[in-house]
Amino acid sequence: xxxxxxxxxxxxxxxxxxxxxxxxxxxxxxxxxxxxxxxxxxxxxxxxxxxxxxxxxxxxxxxxxxxxxxxxxxxxxxxxxxxxxxxxxxxxxxxxxxxxxxxxxxxxxxxxxxxxxxxxxxxxxxxxxxxxxxxxxxxxxxxxxxxxxxxxxxxxxxxxxxxxxx
Numbered sequence: 001x002x003x004x005x006x007x008x009x010x011x012x013x014x015x016x017x018x019x020x021x022x023x024x025x026x027x028x029x030x031x032x033x034x035x036x037x038x039x040x041x042x043x044x045x046x047x048x049x050x051x052x053x054x055x056x057x058x059x060x061x062x063x064x065x066x067x068x069x070x071x072x073x074x075x076x077x078x079x080x081x082x083x084x085x086x087x088x089x090x091x092x093x094x095x096x097x098x099x100x101x102x103x104x105x106x107x108x109x110x111x112x113x114x115x116x117x118x119x120x121x122x123x124x125x126x127x128x129x130x131x132x133x134x135x136x137x138x139x140x141x142x143x144x145x146x147x148x149x150x151x152x153x154x155x156x157x158x159x160x161x162x163x164x165x166x
Contacts, residue, residue, distance in 0.1 A: 114139030
């Protein structure tokens, strides 16, 4: 009985350690991977779920990331191309890219990962011709979830960059 209890405790600790991304490791940047844990079918069409800001030209789209990653998925690149088109037509507009993470990992780690996600989107928008002076970034880490649940479907929706006009 004691052996079984110790085995269960060790298995639980191992599972927790595997889930935690607060180990100080640098997240991978697989760039363009559409794999990952979150089924894209559960994500809103065109990434317009939460932080999309309505402009006179259309809606800025939210982009999503794989677990522990700041590489841009092909779908995110498409949505960033859409956002770049809107921002390029309005050179007087300013956008704040807000990097977000799911609840797993330490607060410090998630703030750093959220910053890397926002910066990845910023660099891509600049490469598409948006003026760098139009873009600011901020990381909210895990502090601004759009879904308050602890499961993969919720985590997939919380790993995102929102775009807010300023």
